[in-house]
Amino acid sequence: MPTSAAAAITVENDALTGRSAMRKATWRLIPLIALGYGVAYMDRVNISFAQLQMNRDLHFSATIYGLGAGLFFLSYAICEIPSNLLLYRIGARRWLARIMFTWGLLAMGMMLVRTPFQFYAMRFLLGMAEAGFFPGVLYYLTQWFPAGVRARTISRFYVSLPLSSVVMGGVAGALLNLQGTWGLAGWQWLFLLEGFPAILMSVVFLRFLPDSPQAAAWLNPAERTWIERQLAAEGGDTPGGIPGKTPSHTTGVAAAIRDPRVWLFGLVNLLMLGVNYGYGFSAPVIIQNLTHLDNTHVGYVVAGMGLLGGAAMLINAAFSDRTRKPYAHIIIPCIVESACLLLAALVLNPWIAIPALALMIFSHNAMQGPLLATPTTFLKGKGAAAGLATINMVGILGGVLYPPLMGLLRDRTGDYQTGLGVLSITMLAAAGVVAVLRAMVRRRMSSRLAIG
DSSP states (O other): OOHHHHHHHHHHHHHHHHHHHHHHHHHHHHHHHHHHHHHHHHHHHTHHHHHHHHHHHHTOOHHHHHHHHHHHHHHHHHHHHHHHHHHHHHOHHHHHHHHHHHHHHHHHHGGGOOSHHHHHHHHHHHHHHHTTHHHHHHHHHHTTSOGGGHHHHHHHHHTHHHHHHHHHHHHHHHHHTTTTGGGOOHHHHHHHHHHHHHHHHHHHHHHHOOSSGGGOTTSOHHHHHHHHHHHHHTTTTSTTOSTTTOTTOBOSHHHHHHOHHHHHHHHHHHHHHHHHHHHHTTHHHHHHHHHOOOHHHHHHHHHHHHHHHHHHHHHHHHHHHHHTOTTHHHHHHHHHHHHHHHHHHHOOOHHHHHHHHHHHHHHHHHTHHHHHHGGGGTBOHHHHHHHHHHHHHHHHHHHHHHHHHHHHHHHHHSSSHHHHHHHHHHHHHHHHHHHHHHHHHHHHHHHHHHHO
């Protein structure tokens, strides 16, 4: 057989092995991780629906509610890097299971809150318990999926975020309608029944989540080798990457924390998550004020917007991987989202404001795949664990700042319009920071080509 024909067969067999490995990893890991993150997101933001009754029953002002909502993110940020380094040492399976078990218990414990101090304390503890789950999952996926498919891979698990809004919107009204059943308020039923799945999922993670491709019995040796070879070619866990091929990779903890790209991505994340949680924790009340719908139908509106967000996330991530222009796929949705928030701030007509908010949700979710995948192209090994945790630590501070700000502005002005205007400016600033990052990357590439 001619050498060229043998080489072609080898390449074809290698491609078949790669497709088989990625297909197995996707179907075995992504649904499980997506379900876990969906439960996590639901347990951190279900107070947005609980407030429809809880604030009245416990006499909480919008400022008290906003501060309690934001305290979750303060403890989350403090514990991000230690949690991710422990995951790196202990292994994803055991550490993620531990995270889920403890946050499930605390999420259920929210039903016992009676005073502002108890509300603050429980939210702070919940953030501490959940810290590290999201960046831990991002790091875990870098051990399985090459950079060329990472945006769409991340979007396939992260789509659980808007879809959890669909579930929460669909069931929140029914749970709130359990008011008085067995002596519990509707908001107490909401915390109790939405916290329990995390405990169940911790057992599932412990049983079915392999720590690495080497520990996955459902991969054959050739598939494990293919994954290892692909990741090694990108730098992987090899100290310093492959000499001459990966000079831009950041592999050490100190190097990752010193990398200016890490902090700029953290700033983008802060602005983006600030808008996400600033709006999200107030969304049911904003929609109810605009439409005058009851709790159940407000939930349906939130669910519909979540479906739009899920579609946007998958579509834009696929385009980003295909065009290899992730920064454009972040900047454009940021600008569209800013315009939609400004329109919702200025126009109180529900036939204009609600579609604007729906398009805002669409745009916000569209940017997530490329935004989350891009840092994994230059962070590797232990540096990825530390760098991704740093990005998320800085980003999660948006959740500390913006929900209390929205509550304070609501108490001062009597509506949420000023807050929506602030969120619009925030997204425009996020687009600017991403443009700076893109310029920085282009300069690095030009410099490297000049040296070469």
